[in-house]
Amino acid sequence: MSRLVVVSNRVALPGRAGSGGLAVALQAALEDSSFQDRGGLWFGWSGDIADGTSGQLHETRAGNIDYVTMDLSREDHDDYYNGFANRTLWPLLHFRMDLVDYSRETWDAYRRVNALFADRLAPLLRDDDVVWIHDYHLIPLASLLRERGVRCRLGFFLHVPMPSSDILAALPHHGRLFEGLSAHDLVGFQTSRDLERFQDYVRLFGRGRVIEHGVLETATGRRLRAGAFPISIDTDGIARQAAAAVGKSSFKRLARSLSGRALAIGVDRLDYSKGLPERFRAFERYLQRYPDQLGQVTFLQIAPVSRGGVIEYQTLRSELEQLAGHINGGHAEPDWTPMRYVNRNFPHASLTGFYRLARVGLVTPLRDGMNLVAKEYVAAQDPDDPGVLVLSAFAGAARELDAALLVNPYDLDGVAAAIARAVGMPLEERRERWQAMMTRLRDHDITDWRRGYLQTLRAA
Ligand SMILES: O=P(O)(O)OC[C@H]1O[C@H](O[C@H]2O[C@H](CO)[C@@H](O)[C@H](O)[C@H]2O)[C@H](O)[C@@H](O)[C@@H]1O
Numbered sequence: 001m002s003r004l005v006v007v008s009n010r011v012a013l014p015g016r017a018g019s020g021g022l023a024v025a026l027q028a029a030l031e032d033s034s035f036q037d038r039g040g041l042w043f044g045w046s047g048d049i050a051d052g053t054s055g056q057l058h059e060t061r062a063g064n065i066d067y068v069t070m071d072l073s074r075e076d077h078d079d080y081y082n083g084f085a086n087r088t089l090w091p092l093l094h095f096r097m098d099l100v101d102y103s104r105e106t107w108d109a110y111r112r113v114n115a116l117f118a119d120r121l122a123p124l125l126r127d128d129d130v131v132w133i134h135d136y137h138l139i140p141l142a143s144l145l146r147e148r149g150v151r152c153r154l155g156f157f158l159h160v161p162m163p164s165s166d167i168l169a170a171l172p173h174h175g176r177l178f179e180g181l182s183a184h185d186l187v188g189f190q191t192s193r194d195l196e197r198f199q200d201y202v203r204l205f206g207r208g209r210v211i212e213h214g215v216l217e218t219a220t221g222r223r224l225r226a227g228a229f230p231i232s233i234d235t236d237g238i239a240r241q242a243a244a245a246v247g248k249s250s251f252k253r254l255a256r257s258l259s260g261r262a263l264a265i266g267v268d269r270l271d272y273s274k275g276l277p278e279r280f281r282a283f284e285r286y287l288q289r290y291p292d293q294l295g296q297v298t299f300l301q302i303a304p305v306s307r308g309g310v311i312e313y314q315t316l317r318s319e320l321e322q323l324a325g326h327i328n329g330g331h332a333e334p335d336w337t338p339m340r341y342v343n344r345n346f347p348h349a350s351l352t353g354f355y356r357l358a359r360v361g362l363v364t365p366l367r368d369g370m371n372l373v374a375k376e377y378v379a380a381q382d383p384d385d386p387g388v389l390v391l392s393a394f395a396g397a398a399r400e401l402d403a404a405l406l407v408n409p410y411d412l413d414g415v416a417a418a419i420a421r422a423v424g425m426p427l428e429e430r431r432e433r434w435q436a437m438m439t440r441l442r443d444h445d446i447t448d449w450r451r452g453y454l455q456t457l458r459a460a
């Protein structure tokens with residue numbers, strides 16, 4: 001059986017805390033016991049900024065996984081990660097043309113860092129490896145590996161949305177960037193909508209052809225497979241962890257602090273794609289519109305700081321601080337604060353308990369590739385008394401979790417109404433909705449995602 005080599009910008013290094021669905025999901029996929037005996041290599045950025053130049057490698061091993069990571073210099077980190085990846089591609093891929101940065105320097109740095117990834121990775125590869133490259137940071141990597149003589153099977157998975165082709169075409173270098181994808185044997189997306197939009201792009205702007213659904217011919221005449229592979233979670237593992245969390249002090253402290261009130265919870269990186277200002281405003285709208293429920297719900301928003309070096313994220317942080325203060329200032333009582341806003345990162349072992357305690361899970365991104373928090377919230381519920389998921393129709397997860405209360409995150413009245421409905425929902429309806437979502441998550445867990453993708457890649 002061939003070795004699996006996973007390549008991503010973000011690596012979940014053993015013993016290092018961090019948030020973000022890609023690292024959480026890949027770690028779960030690689031740790032799966034049914035896979036462990038084959039072993040694997042995870043290659044990516046070390047998370048550290050070097051004093052000098054980029055490229056210093058670090059190696060470590062845990063279980064059957066080798067981790068090889070590379071430092072970036074301050075300049076490369078600023079221009080590749082903060083710059084082209086997170087100020088150009090991230091807003092573009094999340095339908096935010098208004099936030100796209102068009103500077104040419106960061107595009108050069110993006111190409112340079114991808115070339116360095118290729119230089120360092122190519123000597124580590126064997127011809128019978130299966131290489132699985134992840135996300136928008138590394139779109140050109142496969143073509144750069146091919147230029148360096150790499151012949152093994154190469155797959156790509158995009159964790160974020162694929163926007164409509166008209167949006168992609170607004171990027172000055174879109175042709176050069178996206179033709180790099182054709183060096184892969186398989187390109188995977190989160191949902192069939194993302195796949196369809198990519199096929200439209202290849203047809204309308206990429207000078208390629210759709211031979212049949214999921215089989216494309218690019219401008220260079222090369223054929224590649226493309227498909228939808230919705231990422232998932234370790235469903236049973238999360239359920240077990242949540243049940244066990246009830247005995248933990250973090251769970252008990254939070255439960256005590258609610259004084260019998262219902263909890264609504266949001267857990268998101270502090271990112272404008274997550275729709276946090278809209279969610280805060282919708283919660284305020286709920287407080288205004290449903291006076292009969294006033295004082296019954298406490299909203300806890302956990303939002304660890306993310307990409308703090310990027311100006312748009314700094315601005316968002318200030319906006320949220322103001323909004324949280326405004327909402328509490330206007331609605332708090334001497335014995336009740338409607339909103340709690342926390343910028344800390346919590347380990348999964350605590351988060352799963354918080355999810356289980358929450359009567360309402362608020363997951364309302366403006367756009368999201370998948371959103372694993374939505375899936376984790378469902379898996380963490382008590383089957384006898386499950387909470388209600390309020391989920392944005394614009395998250396990839398909404399395609400599978402359609403038994404949630406689906407909302408348009410821009411429609412504050414609609415979100416407020418969904419919160420009120422969730423708070424008052426009878427037990428029987430909560431159980432029915434939860435059961436439908438949990439069945440889906442048990443059938444399509446993280447192991448199913450990894451197997452489905454890799455089987456298709458091996459067959460491609
Ligand atoms: O690595 P960071 O810059 O700290 O950001 C964290 C990750 O954010 C994005 O996650 C995406 O992947 C999730 C799993 O597939 C998905 O559920 C979510 O919708 C996406 O936003 C990003 O795509 C990753 O590369 C980052 O590591």
Ligand SMILES: O=c1ccn([C@@H]2O[C@H](COP(=O)(O)OP(=O)(O)O)[C@@H](O)[C@H]2O)c(=O)[nH]1
Nearest residue numbers: 019020021022024269345346348371372373
């Ligand atoms: O304090 C936190 C906040 C988030 N997460 C995890 O980070 C991931 C976020 O993934 P998601 O797909 O929801 O969004 P992303 O951050 O990748 O855009 C989930 O597994 C969360 O449980 C965490 O471990 N601690």
